[in-house]
Amino acid sequence: MSLSDLKNELIYHKLEDRYLVLPATGATVGEAAKVLQVDPDAIAKSLVLNVNEQPTVLVLSGNARLDNHHFKEEFRVRPRLLPATEVQKATGYPVGGVNPIGLNNALPVYLDTSLKNLTWLYPAAGDEYHALKLTLTELITLSRPVRWVKVSK
Template structure:
């Protein structure tokens, strides 16, 4: 999905004002939190992993770290991050700009339980200079997660 498509999707859902232009790079969680003036826990990071030759996206809060044992319990395989080139090819977004909305390929999206309880979430919006400000319900409505998982520590 291009940035224009993403903006159109937000407009359709009456959320156009939630698309944020950042004055500096927000490629990393710490950079995004600093530029947005929010707690790093509110940054919703999207990890793209390979599960049995199928890329998936897991969205976690910044305060969460992927736990190998929990991931293996959930998916019966060790987590393996995709390479930056594979992330771009599979999602349409570069690393640092991946969000679970409008992925290039219709990849399964999972929400980690670390997202629960946060008033606002700030996922990337296509590149390191754009972000979204959404509630958990709004992010869920736009990204259609398969289910909740507990894969973080």
């Protein structure tokens, strides 16, 4: 999906005002939180993992850390991040801009329980200079997750 496709998806859902252009890079949780002036937990980071040879997107809150034990309980495999060189091919977005909405190849998306109870979430929006401001309900509607998982510490 291109940035224009993402914007069209937002327009369709009447959320075009939630697309943010950042004045500086927001490629990492720390950078995004600083430029958006929000708590790092509000950053919805998307990790792309290889789960049984299937690229899979896992969305966690900014301060949450992937827990190997919890991940293995949920997916029956050890967590393996997809190499950075393969992320854009799998998702349509570069590292630092991966967004759980409108992914190439209809990749499965899982939301970690660390996102629950946050008023606003700020996922990347296609590159390190764009983000979205969404409620949890809006993120669920737009990302169409397979299910909730508990894979964080």
